[in-house]
Amino acid sequence: MSQYLPIVVMAILASIFAAGSFIASGIFAPKRPTAAKSAPYECGIVPRRGPAQRFPVRFYLVAMIFIIFDIEIVFLYPWAVAFHQLSTFGFVEVLVFAVAVFSSFVYLVGNGALDWGPKKRLQPLVEDETESISSELVA
Amino acid sequence: MSGLVQVINSAPALMASVAIHFPSVQYGDLVPELALLVGALVAMVSSALARTKDISFPYTGIGIVTVVLAGVWSYHLSTIVASSGPKAIVAGAMAVDGFSTFLMVLIAVSLLLVILLAEAFIYEVGSRGPDFVALLLLSGSGAMFMASAEDLLVLFVGLEILSIALYVLVAYCAQVTLSREAAFKYFILGGFSSAILLYGIALTYGATGTTNIGQIALFLSQNTLTSNGVLLGGMALIIVGLGFKIAAVPFQLWTPDVYQGAPTTVTGYMASVAKAGGFAGLLRVLYVSFQTVRIDWRPVILVMCVLTLFTGSILALVQRDVKRLLAYSSINHAGFILIGLYVATQSSLGDSLYYVFAYSIMAIGSFGCVSIIGHLKGSTEGPLDIDSLRGLAREHPRLAVVFAILLVAQSGAPFTIGFLAKFSVVSAAALGQHYELAVLAMLSAVIAVYFYLRVVFAMYRPPLTADTEGESGLTLTDDSGDVMIEEDGALDQGDLLTVTRSRTIPVAASLSVGLALAMTIGFGIVANPLISFASSAIPLH
Amino acid sequence: MMLATITTPDLIVFVVSGAAALVGALGVITLRNPVHAALMLVMTLFSIAVLFVEEQAQFLAAVQVMVYAGAIVVLFLFVIMLLGVDHSDSGARDAIRWQRPVAFVSAVLILLEVSVLARTRWATGAHSTTAKLTGSGAHVSELARSVFTTYLAPFEATSALLIIAVVGAVVLSRTSRNRSPVRETERPESVGGSGAEEATLGSTPEVRS
Numbered sequence: 001m002s003q004y005l006p007i008v009v010m011a012i013l014a015s016i017f018a019a020g021s022f023i024a025s026g027i028f029a030p031k032r033p034t035a036a037k038s039a040p041y042e043c044g045i046v047p048r049r050g051p052a053q054r055f056p057v058r059f060y061l062v063a064m065i066f067i068i069f070d071i072e073i074v075f076l077y078p079w080a081v082a083f084h085q086l087s088t089f090g091f092v093e094v095l096v097f098a099v100a101v102f103s104s105f106v107y108l109v110g111n112g113a114l115d116w117g118p119k120k121r122l123q124p125l126v127e128d129e130t131e132s133i134s135s136e137l138v139a
Numbered sequence: 140m141s142g143l144v145q146v147i148n149s150a151p152a153l154m155a156s157v158a159i160h161f162p163s164v165q166y167g168d169l170v171p172e173l174a175l176l177v178g179a180l181v182a183m184v185s186s187a188l189a190r191t192k193d194i195s196f197p198y199t200g201i202g203i204v205t206v207v208l209a210g211v212w213s214y215h216l217s218t219i220v221a222s223s224g225p226k227a228i229v230a231g232a233m234a235v236d237g238f239s240t241f242l243m244v245l246i247a248v249s250l251l252l253v254i255l256l257a258e259a260f261i262y263e264v265g266s267r268g269p270d271f272v273a274l275l276l277l278s279g280s281g282a283m284f285m286a287s288a289e290d291l292l293v294l295f296v297g298l299e300i301l302s303i304a305l306y307v308l309v310a311y312c313a314q315v316t317l318s319r320e321a322a323f324k325y326f327i328l329g330g331f332s333s334a335i336l337l338y339g340i341a342l343t344y345g346a347t348g349t350t351n352i353g354q355i356a357l358f359l360s361q362n363t364l365t366s367n368g369v370l371l372g373g374m375a376l377i378i379v380g381l382g383f384k385i386a387a388v389p390f391q392l393w394t395p396d397v398y399q400g401a402p403t404t405v406t407g408y409m410a411s412v413a414k415a416g417g418f419a420g421l422l423r424v425l426y427v428s429f430q431t432v433r434i435d436w437r438p439v440i441l442v443m444c445v446l447t448l449f450t451g452s453i454l455a456l457v458q459r460d461v462k463r464l465l466a467y468s469s470i471n472h473a474g475f476i477l478i479g480l481y482v483a484t485q486s487s488l489g490d491s492l493y494y495v496f497a498y499s500i501m502a503i504g505s506f507g508c509v510s511i512i513g514h515l516k517g518s519t520e521g522p523l524d525i526d527s528l529r530g531l532a533r534e535h536p537r538l539a540v541v542f543a544i545l546l547v548a549q550s551g552a553p554f555t556i557g558f559l560a561k562f563s564v565v566s567a568a569a570l571g572q573h574y575e576l577a578v579l580a581m582l583s584a585v586i587a588v589y590f591y592l593r594v595v596f597a598m599y600r601p602p603l604t605a606d607t608e609g610e611s612g613l614t615l616t617d618d619s620g621d622v623m624i625e626e627d628g629a630l631d632q633g634d635l636l637t638v639t640r641s642r643t644i645p646v647a648a649s650l651s652v653g654l655a656l657a658m659t660i661g662f663g664i665v666a667n668p669l670i671s672f673a674s675s676a677i678p679l680h
Numbered sequence: 681m682m683l684a685t686i687t688t689p690d691l692i693v694f695v696v697s698g699a700a701a702l703v704g705a706l707g708v709i710t711l712r713n714p715v716h717a718a719l720m721l722v723m724t725l726f727s728i729a730v731l732f733v734e735e736q737a738q739f740l741a742a743v744q745v746m747v748y749a750g751a752i753v754v755l756f757l758f759v760i761m762l763l764g765v766d767h768s769d770s771g772a773r774d775a776i777r778w779q780r781p782v783a784f785v786s787a788v789l790i791l792l793e794v795s796v797l798a799r800t801r802w803a804t805g806a807h808s809t810t811a812k813l814t815g816s817g818a819h820v821s822e823l824a825r826s827v828f829t830t831y832l833a834p835f836e837a838t839s840a841l842l843i844i845a846v847v848g849a850v851v852l853s854r855t856s857r858n859r860s861p862v863r864e865t866e867r868p869e870s871v872g873g874s875g876a877e878e879a880t881l882g883s884t885p886e887v888r889s
Contacts, residue, residue, distance in 0.1 A: 002689075004733060057853045063758040064849040068842045070751040074743050075827070075835065082824030089161040090828050093836065100839035103180045104846040107269075110187020111850050159825055162832055176840055183847065232833035270851045277844050284837055292834040300840045307848035366801075 061113035065105060072101050162230030168216065169228070171209040171243045175280035178205025182269035195267040199258040202272040206254060210247025216240045225679045231351055232290040234679040238492070241676035242286035242419050245496045249411040250279045252503045252651045256404045259645035260510050263519045264402065265311040275408065278304035282416035289679065291340045291350040294420050298336065298384065301416045302329045305409060309401040312520060321400025328383065328393045336380025342373030353680045355428040374429055374436055384417030387477060388446040391470050398466035402520035403513060406462060407506030410469050411499035418495050422480055426488055427678050433483055440481045441576070448474030448583040455590045461509055461523045464590060468549060471587050472498045478564045478580055485677055487567035493673035497560035501549045504655030507648060508542035515642050525594060530602025538644065539598045541656055548659045550591040551584050555663035559670070693734055701727035714760045718753055725749040739820045
């Protein structure tokens with residue numbers, strides 16, 4: 001267990017820093033709130049309505065990208081540990097796995113998973129929003 | 140840094156101390172599974188690169204090509220098995236034997252029929268693009284993994300591939316409330332049953348020290364467990380987990396709702412391939428792994444079998460929706476398939492598999508007819524009331540005849556595949572001297588005839604009066620002739636998506652149903668090829 | 681007598697992480713704010729990872745952190761964001777009235793089951809490990825050997841599962857039928873069941889507005 005000591009020390013230091021920051025700002029920061037000060041800051045403009053309550057479901061695709069590569073890492077970890085023993089065979093098998101997963105990534109991007117931002121808002125409400133990015137990919 | 144160098148230098152020594160025997164992977168033996176996986180990937184990647192997403196036929200083409208390749212190769216493998224014997228591949232985790240190749244041919248044939256049906260209907264209500272075909276191919280590859288699983292983990296992963304894709308397919312028309320509801324129910328119960336199956340596998344591993352199906356059998360034949368609670372628990376949970384998938388009573392509760400709510404094409408897929416996968420697992424695990432402890436599982440299967448036979452046939456009598464009725468009929472058929480497992484001889488196993496084949500073909504054909512009728516009635520892929528069938532024989536006489544033949548074949552009429560299937564399992568029961576079971580099965584078949592004929596008679600009766608008809612939903616016509624879809628807000632009509640379009644039977648659908656019909660009658664009259672193919676479907680070990 | 685074999689640092693680690701896991705678990709079911717509950721879940725899962733390390737199960741510990749504390753909780757947070765952060769459950773109404781007593785009873789039953797199982801000696805099969813486990817990294821490399829030899833087929837098949845997850849997410853998150861008439865773009869901040877349903881399967885007003 002002694003090899004994990006650095007992690008424990010790290011965890012303790014991190015919590016001390018986090019707690020210290022809170023305590024210090026609680027003690028030293030001046031607290032004189034006014035209505036204008038506590039309003040959300042929006043470039044000096046008074047917000048007209050509350051922030052969006054929900055994220056669009058499209059962001060779920062980003063989570064999906066994260067998940068698939070996260071799961072891939074689960075398999076890469078033992079492979080990396082036993083890399084020398086597994087030699088070429090292991091490499092090929094992991095490559096097959098990775099290619100399969102990567103092609104699903106291509107599909108996701110082709111379906112506009114990484115396609116958000118202000119550009120889309122300017123577009124008219126087309127039938128298929130993913131057309132634009134896929135034609136860009138081809139071009 | 141020096142530590143790193145040390146690690147790298149010590150690696151050869153490590154390698155010398157523990158030599159790894161890598162499995163030799165003969166990719167030729169894996170072509171059916173790999174073809175479906177690669178086909179799905181090709182469809183997905185090509186769609187990402189394509190300019191427009193609003194097309195379906197290229198993906199249908201990709202699907203057909205890969206499925207035909209997989210099917211032909213499976214048959215090729217079966218001839219190899221016939222000449223040079225079965226073998227275990229990929230470190231003994233998978234098997235190429237008569238059992239797996241037979242089921243893989245069946246899965247490929249079913250997939251072909253389903254893809255054709257999907258081209259005709261699913262894109263009317265679901266979105267176009269590669270998604271449907273990709274999911275279908277992936278799901279089919281899962282069923283093939285299950286068919287050739289020689290390791291419980293392959294079985295489990297195959298089952299997950301099969302079912303997770305299926306959850307999405309059931310929800311493919313997610314804007315239809317019924318489809319959403321069905322997907323949700325199926326997902327919850329399916330996830331539950333998968334977890335139960337996995338727990339069963341874990342307990343079996345604990346009791347025997349291996350997950351390999353053949354080695355479990357070997358272990359159990361060489362050892363006697365003095366306290367076999369873990370083994371029995373594992374076995375029971377495996378039966379429960381797979382019982383959900385094959386919709387055996389008492390694990391059938393999801394079936395009617397899901398069959399009704401899913402798009403009809405997907406229902407056909409579920410009734411054929413998903414069921415075939417479940418039976419592949421159940422038959423192989425119980426028959427091979429637990430061969431020596433069959434005294435423990437056979438009574439359970441007997442009870443399940445009788446319950447399934449009668450619950451399916453009796454509850455089907457009172458259904459008003461054709462898809463629900465066919466769902467209960469599917470439960471009834473599962474009971475017949477279980478007979479072969481209960482008898483548990485090599486030939487009865489072949490009878491069960493023959494039944495699975497026959498049922499799959501007839502089920503896809505029947506659900507294809509339901510799809511066509513629903514399409515004609517303005518409820519594409521939606522539910523279909525039996526009363527709405529009335530007058531069909533006058534409007535579409537050929538369709539009515541085809542549907543009638545498929546239904547009568549399911550009930551076991553002579554000169555069809557359905558008769559041979561029923562005959563083979565019942566005679567297997569009689570041969571095994573389980574006469575009570577044979578009598579019960581025939582009794583249930585007689586009850587089943589009634590509800591099949593009910594549908595047939597409905598088609599040949601005069602239509603209901605005009606005011607009750609044509610109320611199936613709102614129609615919204617577009618001047619340009621484009622298809623417009625409107626979801627009705629009312630509770631009872633909210634599930635009906637109505638598409639205005641010239642109501643003709645799509646060619647792909649006729650092709651699919653025609654193929655199913657041809658096989659139903661063809662293999663019913665020229666029976667020998669399929670029967671001998673099924674009788675060669677022997678599992679490894 | 682069992683305690684005698686455990687060294688003091690190990691005992692301290694066990695007690696601390698066990699306590700943290702319990703506190704986190706209690707936090708998950710008592711905290712009103714779903715985001716806080718999710719973060720408490722991270723604490724529980726991380727503590728369990730520490731317990732895994734103490735059991736010399738390094739791979740499980742790594743997977744616990746990567747998959748559960750990482751991926752699963754991120755997915756939870758995504759779903760919470762999709763449903764709306766402020767949509768905190770009041771806890772006054774349970775969907776199923778008897779779910780709390782049933783949960784309590786089943787918790788007690790599971791405790792009983794675990795204690796019974798822990799005291800019973802079941803006959804189990806041959807041990808399946810093929811080599812002695814020596815050294816701290818041996819477990820993971822032993823696992824790698826299994827994954828790339830005995831369990832090669834399920835390992836490669838898992839890639840299909842990941843692909844399905846991707847296609848499934850795309851299909852289910854797709855805005856309703858492409859050619860359907862355009863829905864209204866402005867939508868009031870809705871709180872409640874139908875709004876939640878809309879967020880997971882229906883249209884995405886924020887992007888389209």
